[in-house]
Amino acid sequence: MQSQNKVRTVLVGCGGMSAAWLEAVRTMPDVEIVGLVDIFEEAAHKKARDFQLDGAIISTDLSSVLDQTQVDAVFNCTIPEAHYEITMTALKHGCHVLSEKPLADSMEHAREMLATAEKAGKIFSVIQNRRYDPAIRRVQHFLAAQKIGELTTVNSDFYIGAHFGGFRDHMEHVLLLDMAIHTFDAARMLTGADPISVYCKEWNPRGSWYDHDASALAIFEMTDGIVYTYRGSWCAEGLPTSWECDWRFIGQQGSVIWDGGSRQQAQIVKASGGFTSEYQDIDIPAYETQSIGGHAGLIREFFTCIQNGTQPETRATDNIKSLAMVFGAIESAESGQPVNITWK
Ligand SMILES: NC(=O)c1ccc[n+]([C@@H]2O[C@H](COP(=O)([O-])OP(=O)(O)OC[C@H]3O[C@@H](n4cnc5c(N)ncnc54)[C@H](O)[C@@H]3O)[C@@H](O)[C@H]2O)c1
Structure with a gap:
């Protein structure tokens, strides 16, 4: 990890829900948002302005951001139909992934995502804030x-x-x-x-x-x-x-x-x-x-697990049963x- 051991993180999907994620990360000095991605570039620019993320790379394509800079973790805040594509891209680039629910848009995709996370040896967890x-x-x-x-x-x-x-x-x-x-x-x-x-x-x-x-x-x-x-x-x-x-x-x-x-x-x-x-x-x-705090509680746990090498409560291997x-x-x-x- 670069930047004084901060966890370098890219958020993908800069719509309604992403504000709750970025708000939570504001309270986490060990996390750095290094990129914002959305198929509508203006949505990513807007989040950068709203959260004073002046140094973040803005892009419409996650792969190109992951090729440009070292990234430890990806937040997947896209719509359900895009969860598979974004999570697979992140895992194949060696990133830990925390995704919005639902884990995937089909059981076939879910199984493939779990297998990819296991092969990559990365954490793949799902926000079940309730x-x-x-x-x-x-x-x-x-x-x-x-x-x-x-x-x-x-x-x-x-x-x-x-x-x-x-x-x-x-x-x-x-x-x-x-x-x-x-x-x-x-x-x-x-x-x-x-x-x-x-x-x-x-x-x-x-x-x-x-x-x-x-x-x-x-x-x-x-x-x-x-x-x-x-x-x-x-x-x-x-x-x-x-x-x-x-x-x-x-x-x-x-x-x-x-x-x-x-x-x-x-x-x-x-x-x-x-x-x-x-x-x-x-x-x-x-x-x-300690396991409270909605999105912020889950996001905090995700980073603690990255740092400790442990697995979150809402890891995909368990969450697939809810799916x-x-x-x-x-x-x-x-x-x-x-x-x-x-x-x-
Ligand atoms: N945990 C909760 O309580 C909760 C509440 C609301 C929404 N959600 C979940 O959050 C996710 C997003 O919901 P939302 O309300 O923010 O939707 P939204 O439509 O407001 O935002 C989604 C964003 O993702 C972008 N996007 C779509 N496909 C993309 C792709 N392939 N690459 C990059 N960006 C892409 C869209 O342009 C949009 O800006 C959904 O999975 C939804 O179920 C969870």
């Missing part, structure tokens, strides 16, 4: 302690009427691929279980402002006998849920509800024997962890049949 939130960490810790017994059933609801404009209005499987990836990844994190199979119904509600299906229902069979259901829509006006979903977790001895924000409640059996049991509320204790839930759901919706989920 994991890096104190509220989800608190629920995860509580569930793992089995205060409600072993989990049997998990439900999540996502209803937001999102008028984005831009690429999402025209994207196929927009809800499953661009949003449910967060929820499915959260379901894996919260249950500690992996997906086995899925049955999914996807549709575009009447009057939708999306070109393709923006609503979905999915039933997942998970390891440990857990059944996980997802109901979601990006085309639902009124009474929105949080972006983190409304959740219900049912264990053998009680239940937890979580609104995705600060409302978390747990109830367990106090006495049984009648038609219904007697219940008591129990506390969900606060939980201290497999998305593509399993898509395959089921297209075929009308339940499908087994594989990622190998």
Whole structure:
């Protein structure tokens, strides 16, 4: 690494989301943004101006930047369809990669990207910023302690009427691929279980402002006998849920509800024997962890791992299981049949 051991980094895809990345990096003196790339050069120039990155190379082509200067890491903030091309270019040039979700636009591409990262001996990790939130960490810790017994059933609801404009209005499987990836990844994190199979119904509600299906229902069979259901829509006006979903977790001895924000409640059996049991509320204790901070938390962890030679929590080799839930759901919706989920 050059420049007093700073991690020399190029950001590709200077659109809406990239501002959160560059804002996070501002607080990291050991990271240097040496290049900004976008197919629209003006977008890269604008980010350079907005973040006072006067010395950064501006380009429309990642390869030429990587050929011009030594680069340690690449941020992939492009649209999902470009993730494969950009990540592969970066890995083949010997760079570590931190990518926006989803990991890839197909399982074939995802497997090829993982194999390339392994061959290159580089870190390839995915931003799943909704994991890096104190509220989800608190629920995860509580569930793992089995205060409600072993989990049997998990439900999540996502209803937001999102008028984005831009690429999402025209994207196929927009809800499953661009949003449910967060929820499915959260379901894996919260249950500690992996997906086995899925049955999914996807549709575009009447009057939708999306070109393709923006609503979905999915039933997942998970390891440990857990059944996980997802109901979601990006085309639902009124009474929105949080972006983190409304959740219900049912264990053998009680239940937890979580609104995705600060409302978390747990109830367990106090006495049984009648038609219904007697219940008591129990506390969900606060939980201290370093793994918080959304994008900034994940970006910090990525650089720590580069420096220590360790692997991030959201490494692609694990994240591919969440992606497999998305593509399993898509395959089921297209075929009308339940499908087994594989990622190998
Ligand atoms: N983690 C989150 O919470 C979150 C939130 C929003 C978006 N995202 C993800 O961030 C990514 C970008 O979303 P956005 O909202 O910033 O989109 P955007 O359209 O605002 O920005 C994408 C940018 O990438 C550029 N681009 C496209 N193809 C390129 C290529 N081949 N080479 C170089 N540049 C290219 C576009 O010109 C555009 O400037 C998506 O994968 C999206 O799913 C994540």
